[in-house]
Amino acid sequence: MPGRLNERSVIAMIKEMQPPSPRGVLGIGDDAAFVPRAEQGWLLSQDMLVEDIHFRKRWATPEQIGAKAAEVNLSDMAAMGATARFALTSIAIAPDTPLNWIRRLYRGVQAAFSPRGVVILGGDTVASPDKLVLDVVILGTPSQTGPVLRRGARVGDRLLVSGTLGDSHAGLVLLERRHGRMTSSQSDAPLLRAHLEPKAQVELGVGVAPLVHAMTDISDGLAQELVEVIEVSGLGADIWLDSLPTSPAMRALAERLGEDAIRWAVFGGEDYQLLMAVDPSHVPHICTMSRQWGIDVTEIGVVTSKGGVRWIKNEEPVEMRGEGLAFEHFAH
Amino acid sequence: MPGRLNERSVIAMIKEMQPPSPRGVLGIGDDAAFVPRAEQGWLLSQDMLVEDIHFRKRWATPEQIGAKAAEVNLSDMAAMGATARFALTSIAIAPDTPLNWIRRLYRGVQAAFSPRGVVILGGDTVASPDKLVLDVVILGTPSQTGPVLRRGARVGDRLLVSGTLGDSHAGLVLLERRHGRMTSSQSDAPLLRAHLEPKAQVELGVGVAPLVHAMTDISDGLAQELVEVIEVSGLGADIWLDSLPTSPAMRALAERLGEDAIRWAVFGGEDYQLLMAVDPSHVPHICTMSRQWGIDVTEIGVVTSKGGVRWIKNEEPVEMRGEGLAFEHFAH
Structure with a gap:
């Protein structure tokens, strides 16, 4: 039939x-x-x-x-x-x-x-x-040099991230609010696309494989994935919140709703960008390479010997809490 | 927590x-x-x-x-x-x-x-x-001789099946009827076990791999799996219904419920037994081998050049219909 x-x-x-x-x-x-x-x-x-x-x-x-x-x-x-x-x-x-x-x-x-x-x-x-x-x-x-693991980060490595952070979470917020009949402005379109049509960083991942010490995708949000990279190595990280790459559309929506764009970037999840730990000498080369695929790569911090993540804003450590926001599969 | x-x-x-x-x-x-x-x-x-x-x-x-x-x-x-x-x-x-x-x-x-x-x-x-x-x-x-496919059957091959057929279906019938508070007799226990605790024929599959032309498990029932073995080769099969291996417990339950044990054996599904197409000269060796793992292997038919399956009972072809019984995933 x-x-x-x-x-x-x-x-x-x-x-x-x-x-x-x-x-x-x-x-x-x-x-x-x-x-x-x-x-x-x-x-x-x-x-x-x-x-x-x-x-x-x-x-x-x-x-x-x-x-x-x-x-x-x-x-x-x-x-x-x-x-x-x-x-x-x-x-x-x-x-x-x-x-x-x-x-x-x-x-x-x-x-x-x-x-x-x-x-x-x-x-x-x-x-x-x-x-x-x-x-x-x-x-x-895997590439000729073998699989790139989360556990390879070394003290002094720079932490790089591809693309922008928090867009997918912003798209999810928009979709959830539609129940309340909030109409989407045209500037929201890229946020909806980020959530509904994510693109894996396939070329970038393969391209940088021989150059990075550790890599993971940040499907569960930067905060959680960072912890998984540094915990397996018994290391720490300083993250410069002012450096986190965010899109104008995401920042505009957060402002419109009275939300904190940085928290969305840190805890949002589902961005499917790559987080890399790289020897400082390789940073310029990776940034140049990535541009050939139209991808921006941003230096957001450094691997330290201390356990845990220090979130730095205006050169001062600040506390970051993801309650009610962290992407937690079982909380959905 | x-x-x-x-x-x-x-x-x-x-x-x-x-x-x-x-x-x-x-x-x-x-x-x-x-x-x-x-x-x-x-x-x-x-x-x-x-x-x-x-x-x-x-x-x-x-x-x-x-x-x-x-x-x-x-x-x-x-x-x-x-x-x-x-x-x-x-x-x-x-x-x-x-x-x-x-x-x-x-x-x-x-x-x-x-x-x-x-x-x-x-x-x-x-x-x-x-x-x-x-x-x-x-x-x-796979074994040294490579994976055993469904498509290797040849005209004249004997069709062998391990274990008994229809036990799992009988167990399912028992479980479904429990709503009606039918109490299970002790003889039903092996049928419930067959459905709830199936065992894969791991040793047999590996053991016979170098000796069989084609093999599949009969998770979807003998009738459907047979069709998949012979269709890919453009062949046919004669199945001797009187030879199908069935357990006394399954036959007893079918009789108690006024059902046809042979239909359960042919269409029941989820028995996780193996169906093999074997050169006639290898049949005795495979039967001997299988006994070392406590498994009975039964000759149930022969691969023919005609398309389709002929079900033979008392040396006469009979029609077999599985309506209302065939294990069909989407019908559950």
């Missing part, structure tokens, strides 16, 4: 949207997928998006939801300095979902994967009682 | 339950996991279990649910003749779930993985609005 939602029709649709699997690779259709030997080994990341936790159908198009699921995984690969090659996707779908809605979702996935040459090799397709769940696994190959 | 459910506490708990990652492997804690080069390449399978679709909390203990999630994935590896080595798990959890419930779930996962030396290297931990979702990925290495 055309358009009828069942496991085989969904799998057939996903398969049709794929290019043929490369030689020596076994794609969709058997009990398991197969990838051949990779000289440098394989990196694997897995990210799950759940309806009404990570996205809402009334806020985002199916294409946006699919693309976001792919991008958040591509961001993990970028953070390891790795090149994404293959993917697996598990999807749980409510039985009343139109097949065409699922097709549009996978069009979004493909819009992120195809230009990067990432091929879906398998996964699982099941029913859900109500909410949509999409779990994506990416396989990637 | 002890026992509080948040992402970090769940990840820390999963990590604590793991043995340390083997040398050269990067486990839980970075943006992605890393596995080194495997000479024969890697096999990957992914299976998602969704609350109230694949399991019900009032029917199964958390240990049983966790173990089942692991076993259904181990079954996919067994069906490729592969040895499971590593796993990723994504879990979506309702915020009111006690941390101890999640610990018990992962104890079930470990009960299946630890004896097989499978180590969890990463995954994702997120919130769910209500239902629990557990998505498991397994990485395994």
Whole structure:
């Protein structure tokens, strides 16, 4: 029956949207997928998006939801300095979902994967009682110098961050306030895009891999990701709050709502930018490199030997608290 | 706060339950996991279990649910003749779930993985609005002769199946009828176990890998899996219904309920047994081998050149229809 939602029709649709699997690779259709030997080994990341936790159908198009699921995984690969090659996707779908809605979702996935040459090799397709769940696994190959870990930071390293911070959180604030019928001004558009259509810093991550000591993406917000980078090394960090890169649109919205733009930048989350710990001598080169992809990279602090993060404003340490703002998966 | 459910506490708990990652492997804690080069390449399978679709909390203990999630994935590896080595798990959890419930779930996962030396290297931990979702990925290495595919069957091959068929479906029928307060007799216990505590045929799958032309697990029921084996090869099959292996407990229950045991065996699903296409000369050897693991393997038919499956009873073709019985994920 055309358009009828069942496991085989969904799998057939996903398969049709794929290019043929490369030689020596076994794609969709058997009990398991197969990838051949990779000289440098394989990196694997897995990210799950759940309806009404990570996205809402009334806020985002199916294409946006699919693309976001792919991008958040591509961001993990970028953070390891790795090149994404293959993917697996598990999807749980409510039985009343139109097949065409699922097709549009996978069009979004493909819009992120195809230009990067990432091929879906398998996964699982099941029913859900109500909410949509999409779990994506990416396989990637590290650079010649191996995977870039969080744990490599050294005292004196400069901390760099790509792009601007807090835009995605600002977009989320806008979407949530729409219930209150606040109309969006044109300057809000980039904030909504930042939240609904995040882009992984794929080229930057691969490009800087041989030059950085440690790297992570800041999907959970700068504050939390910083702690994870310095805790594993038993180190500390000074962060210069005045240096944090923020967009005019984000600052304008925060001001309009009487909120603190710096707190959004520090705790907001879901920006999918990269945080790098770099020897000071490499900073100029990385800034120049990144500009070739149209990305600004900003020096925001330094790795110290003291435990914990010191937030510095006007050359004085200040306290930063994220209560009621920190992106906490289980608090949503 | 002890026992509080948040992402970090769940990840820390999963990590604590793991043995340390083997040398050269990067486990839980970075943006992605890393596995080194495997000479024969890697096999990957992914299976998602969704609350109230694949399991019900009032029917199964958390240990049983966790173990089942692991076993259904181990079954996919067994069906490729592969040895499971590593796993990723994504879990979506309702915020009111006690941390101890999640610990018990992962104890079930470990009960299946630890004896097989499978180590969890990463995954994702997120919130769910209500239902629990557990998505498991397994990485395994194929045998020296490479992965065993569904598509290798040849005309004249004998079709073998491990264990007994229809027990899991019978167990599901029992669980569903409990609403009607039908008490279970002692003979029902193995049927409930078959449904709630399936065991993957790990040793058998690896053991027979060099000897079989094609293999699959019959998680979706014999009828559907057979079609998938012969369709990819453009072949057919004769199945001798009188030869299908069934348990006395399953036959007794079917009789008690006025149901057809053979239909349960053909369409039931979730038995996690292996279906093999084998050169006739290898049949005796495989039957002998399997007995060393306490598993019976039964010859149930032959691969033919005609398209489609012919069901044979008393040497006559009969029609088999699975309506209202076939395990269809989206129909649940």
